[in-house]
Amino acid sequence: MNRLAGKTTGFSVCSTIQSETKGIWMWCVPHPCRDDVTLVLLDTEGLGDVEKKDEKNDTWIFALVILLSSTLVYNSMRTIDHQALRNLHYVTELTNHIKVRSSEEGEGEASADYAQFLPSFVWTVRDFTLDLLFDGRRITPDEYLEKSLKIQSGNSPKMALSNTVSNCIQNFFPTRKCFVLNRPVSQSKLKVLDELCDSHLDPGFVQQVTDFCSYIFNQSKLKTLSAGVIVTGSVLGNLAVMYVDAIRSGSVPCLENAVAALSKIENSAAVKESCALYRRLLGERVVPDPKTGAIGEKDLSGIHDVCLQEALRLFKTNSFKDEDERYQKDLIEQIKEVYRGKCSENAELSLCNSLLQRLSEKLGHASYLRPGGYADYRIQLDSIVQTYRATPGKGVQADQVLEAFLKDREENIRDIRRTDKVLTQRMHLLKEDKTRADRQRYEAEAEAAQREKKVMERRLGELRAHGVHTEH
Structure with a gap:
């Protein structure tokens, strides 16, 4: 046995009357x-x-x-x-x-x-x-x-x-x-x-x-079961468990029953693994439009077909005596359900994005780059959100789409807020400068008027001193 393993040691080589290998x-x-x-x-x-x-x-x-x-x-x-x-x-x-x-x-x-x-x-x-x-x-x-x-x-x-x-x-x-x-x-x-x-x-x-x-x-x-089915590692493990359980329970191991039980165990696992592969591939290969979050119906269908074939190949590799293709049909039905869900999700994404696009047509970025523009933008954006949420029939993707919509406008909001702050500060500075200039001009005019008054009073005093009669 050790020679078969390509080793000189491993299985015990006993040289006494007592057996070392148990079980x-x-x-x-x-x-x-x-x-x-x-x-x-x-x-x-x-x-x-x-x-x-x-x-x-x-x-x-x-x-x-x-x-x-x-x-x-x-x-x-x-x-x-x-x-x-x-x-x-x-x-x-x-x-x-x-x-x-x-x-x-x-x-x-x-x-x-x-x-x-x-x-x-x-x-x-x-x-x-x-x-x-x-x-x-x-x-x-x-x-x-x-x-x-x-x-x-x-x-x-x-x-x-x-x-x-x-x-x-x-x-x-x-x-x-x-x-x-x-x-x-x-x-x-x-x-x-x-x-x-x-x-x-x-x-x-x-x-x-x-x-x-x-x-x-x-x-x-190769170890095979009925109909020439090759025993894999997982099948051998499950066989050992079933046979030992049967022996320990006092029943007689039955090949036909074992094959039927193996078929259920192995094929159920193959269906689960293949469906998981389909979900993963579909998630990796479906690339939504960055603006709408959806994908074209034709593109989605093509990706589905490719992912389905890969999932079926994996199932056929791991399946075990799938008579009448019962488990393969079950896999296809599960994949169809996943695909229908993806199509429904895609349709909801398209619907929700279309609604938001229509509601936000007048939510231009440039028109709010002014003093007070941030407050006006927030008012308009809040109005869009309230109208969107109040619109029925959007589906389960509504909140996800709205979250993506708002996230997509975070940069605009920061830009508008920043511009509003800068322009508002500048406007206040201009007002302060104008007020300061007006005050300085008034003070200058008042000072000039006071000087002129003093000049007039001095001239009048000189005239009186020379006996000139003046009337006021």
Whole structure:
């Protein structure tokens, strides 16, 4: 298993009588030979451990890895004999712990019904020391396996169990392969096996393991369900949850029910994700007119079509057995609802902006650039806002459009206020200058009149002094 992961350590390599692996350990690594494929390694605890208190535990672990795997690798030690076959008796109980169809229709399921979804079968015989010779002819490990699976004569219970196991393996696993592996090192070095490099291992063992890994990498098929549906990471996760829940509840995992449940889970998630993509794309690509806040109907329709196709492509990538395109139709209906909402929003924006444009036709900027212009502008703007708000039938976008309208005029308001302040101050200064000039002129005229009066009085005094009679 570690070699399949491309490592020398990872899964525990036990050198004692006590089992270290409990339950099922999972290791996911990129497939070394196929792009966009993940190699999922499931290492189970040893079957038949005498320390286990519940004998059913092995049966359920065996059933679970059968359900989750595309290739089942079964390890045994030294030789394939009747005892080795009897140790694999769990295969005889598969039909009691796995159902292809629902309970109402599952009666009388044949081996062929199981064979179409069960994994391929690889038997690895470790610490193999025998010569592969039969009737004086060298045979292959595969031939060795097939000869070991032949039905033997005899009526003893042990022989009957061996024959039943052989029969089940042949019927349930039409694709079979066998590898025999030498002992990798001497007994004394087994304790540090995971610390040794290939040069310290038996050369024959290294080559056998290399052949084994090559077969797994190149011959193992993608995990599929009925109708050739490929199992993705999310599907595998949901399958594991459903199967374990079924086992823990005391029911029998059913492939048909699992597929139906997966279809609902995966397709509902695909619909949600695809609809979210449509909303995001529509929001990004719809660019409103800076003045009206709306977009042309033809442009909006074109953007909708493009976003719809991208959402559908995502759905088809993530969908799972969408029979009769039920979930795809649901997605399209949801997208149509979003599009109708966008069209309605666009129409409301156009209507509201048209109303504001008509009401603000006389709200010219330049005409208010004068002293007192800010107050007049505010009065006119407040009147427009009151009239707009009082006009019925604007829709839910009314406040949004009004807010944008007022925000768009903030610069005008600041400009008018600033100009009003400057011109008003200047006007006050001019008035002050005029008042000051008028006062100075009055004072000058009064002073001139006073001087003239004094001159006249002086002349009159001189005339009196010379006896000149004057009349007033």
